[in-house]
Amino acid sequence: MGELRNVVEPFVASGPTGVAIRTRIKQLTSEDEQVLRLVGAHLGALASKDLKARCADGLEHSTDTWAARKRALTPVASSRWAGAITKASHDQWALARRCQLAHIQSLQAGVATIEHRLAQPVGAKGSKNAPGGYRSRREWFAKSRRLHVLEDRLERERADHQAGTVHVARGGKRLARTRHHLEAAQLTEAAWRERWEAERWFLQADGESGKRYGNETLRITPEGRLSIKLPAPLKDLANAPHGRYVLTGTVRFAHRGTEWADRVEANRAVAYRIHYNPARNRWYVTAAWQIPPTRTIPLDAALADGVIGVDTNADHLAAWRLDAHGNPVGSPRRFSYDLSGTADHRDAQVRHALTRLLHWAKGCGVAAIAIEDLDFTAEKTREKHGRKKRFRQLISGMPTSRLRARLSSMADATGIAIIAVDPAYTSRWGAQHWQKPLTTKNRTTTRHDAAAVAIGRRAQGHPIRRRTAPPPHDRSDRAGHRTVQARPDIPGREGPRPRIPGPRTRSVRAGCGANAGNQNAQHRSGRSAEHESWHQDSLPLSL
Template sequence: MNHSTDSDSTDWWGWVPVAVVRSVSGLRMLAPPRLADSSGALTVRTRLHLSPRDAEVLLELGGFLTHLAARDLAERVRLGEEHTREDFARRKRALTAVTSSRWAGTITRGNNEQWALARRTQAAHLAQLHAAIATLRSRLAVPIAACEVISRTLGYPSAGVRASKQRRLAKLEAVAASVGADALAGRVHVVRGGRALLHTRLHLEQAGMVVQEWERRWFEARCRIEADGESGKRHGNETISITPGGTVTVKLPPAVASRFAAHCDRRGRYTLEASCSFSFRSIEWRGQVEANRAVSYTIRFKEGRCYLSAAFTSPRPVLPEGMDDEQLMGAARAGGILGVDHNADHLAAWRLDAHGNPVGRPERIEVDYRGSSARRDAQVRLACSELIRCAKAAGATALVIEDLGFDTSREACGWAGASGRAFRKMVAGMPTAKFAVRLVAMAHRANLAVIVVDPAYSSRWGAAYWQRATSTAAHKTSRHDAAAIVIGRRGQGLGARRRAEKTVPRKTTEATATRKGGPRATTRGRVVTEDHRPTAAQTPTRPGRAPRTRACPEDRAHDARHRRPQATVQPAEDRSRQATEVQSWTQDALQLSE
């Protein structure tokens, strides 16, 4: 059974706490679009059918390396930010004495990266805590069921909700103080194998496990036999070497090789009886091995089975080299783009031409992220494949997606009622980071660029400016389809609002024309002037909502429940005209005589 994963480095997608910049009207200032960087990395995985002797050797090797890695990680965490190059060299020398320089380099590099990841996660967690505390304080400062006029901050709907939020505020402040103290001291908390599995050891009855099963899972979660590749070496890796024919050879440390000396050569290399074969991307892998380019291998155990993964980089740039960022973005947009709106149950995609106009009808790709992680991963792969197929069929040269990190606190996802919990559950079930990384890697191999844009107000402005305009009698445009248009236009550097339609001139009296700037033409005592009535696209309304009227019972009921002030128009950087050009219109008095 073979498995494959198109993977890419996640550094470009890493969450960085950035202060939100807002305009005078209170709306967020949009971040500029950017090209997602892809190194062309590829990971393929296959299962190794081990013999009893192979299993014994690999289990012994995995336990030995796990012990060394855990001890080195503890020392790296203890040193914290005071870690220097001398400390790194000392750690590597200590591991080289009992293993080899290759094993030592892989272990120290992995522990350094794990510590750096823990520090980034700690900073992101602290930023989320501060954002949640600020939201709670601002809403607690507003009376119950009230709305602050200037900032449009809503108070909590009842005294019970307000009391629960006060208790949550005290809890978050205590957690923020603890995390902040660790951040200032440079301390991180890392558990090899996972903290959740570690806590399960104390509650085996509730988890339905026995001690032997937990120990097996704990060993499999911590065991990782990994060997970095090196370009120019035989078959791209000297520690775990795999020939094009599938023969696997592992170089054992002296302590392990002495136990299996009868089955190793004089250099301590053990050849597995099981053979390796990749049914997916085997041509690319064989090209790497035959050319002696770097290939990294990882051996892991899961549910009693052994899997081997091969990771390598295939140099295959999507866009021409030797260009600056502006030229690269222009080359990516040259053939049109495909705007993608990622939702909990489907993906909405719409093809846009080079001028930002929607072409044809939107595409809808159904996804179902419920179930196990393996099923969710398969759904992500299927959705990415369908998006690439749609882009190729439409002739697009780039995909535009949103930077959906969902890094806001739960306080921004609704109240403590059932609706807020349901929304948070839906958001937590969307694998946004995995989808983005997978799509970038797969699109890179399909010669498609990926543009990442700010997700703010995409659904609101899509419903306000494009949903009704693109609907027909036979096809009704959904809110998500309209959001895909806004996302695509942002990727092209355009605003969300459509170009205002030309108005039809109307007749007014001479006196009224004089008040409005002077006559243009006179016919039988009447003066023809420009029509100053605003169109539907020019009327200042709340983003994402159609203009309301109190003549509708639903609108009257909504206004009675939510006494919030009218929102201002969208910022000027995303509009085709300034706010001063939007004028009100009143009916002129009837002319009774000439």
């Protein structure tokens, strides 16, 4: 067996630093929709030009160039719209830059793997730490050609990264490519054009503390009246003073509505984004604001009442409750979800599964949930797993980042701490040490259930392996003593076992007599009664 890697210590994950809520804008008139379309299209065209200018600046970007772009946009929009557009362009360029670096690292890993396997003899077996050679000369030749393709891509990406060049498509690269496959996407050209234009509109503005209702550009009153600061070329459409247009439709936030109302009444910053869904023909508004990070509780305090270990899988969450000593309690639970369909459907499935998990944890009285700190960014390439296409699809389908973000924010609202655990060997060791002992005639323990126990024990600081099996029947302890080891600082860990009621017999069973609580009187291994010198009492002098 190869050398095992070091396991990172578990830690309490930090809570969310922001809130985003969304609702539908109802009761819009045709005039309201026309104004929204004109404003979104006008500002979207300006945002596209500004993003092009930001990408052209590359690494030469500075505060002076940023200010110059903002001054150029101010006459055709407004100073606040110009600030929102330039900030969005800068954030999008920075995101593309990070994605470019991640792509370079993925290409480097693929090139290194192929070079290693090409250097091995054909048919050579690999080990757990390094892959072997390719299976046939045909596969070796195909991979040698792919190596040249990856090297060309890597050289091109490195050159773009050094020059500060990024490739960004406003509206999304996937939707842009769908234009060439309308039949496969079951879309007409008009329907695709409507989606494309709606994605490229720009109707968002950051909040400003101290301004009226927290936002001067997109403003929502506590009563739900939404108004927009019109750009300079569209001020003729204003129906309110100071170049504003007040929509007929109303806005009401069902989720966190009280918290949002408190912020806008106190004139605290709230950012808004208006977007249109062509498939449903509905308009939505998203409100977002920052919140102070929740102070994380100490790890020992979070684990005082036990923990729930959760194993993440492609279609379900396997969970098991553990007490404070690391022993599984009750039966395992499974929270399933379906990740097929649209992005909204997948996100809703994850939220429903996490809601059921948190409700169960709340009912159990547990204050912490242990989950693996998964990250498959470097594990999904076909060069690493070769022909294991189903395995690559499995790990690609796991919603690791979405689940982490959702669980942290939802658990923070319920007061449950999230403990991140190193995922190394949890499935393997859980199945090795816990799957068979936890399987009974009425319960089938899966590999995922056993992994949940391993995750919970690692969060508590216990070793994953169980205590050694009980002694044989020919010893004094028999086979009934504890098989899960408690920590040394647990009071009562060496105390007597509770008396088990049963039928009356003429003899007293082991551990039930008068000296049941006296470990020294029971000749336990390592006790003082075993090592004291024996002496006979003197005979009485008289009877």
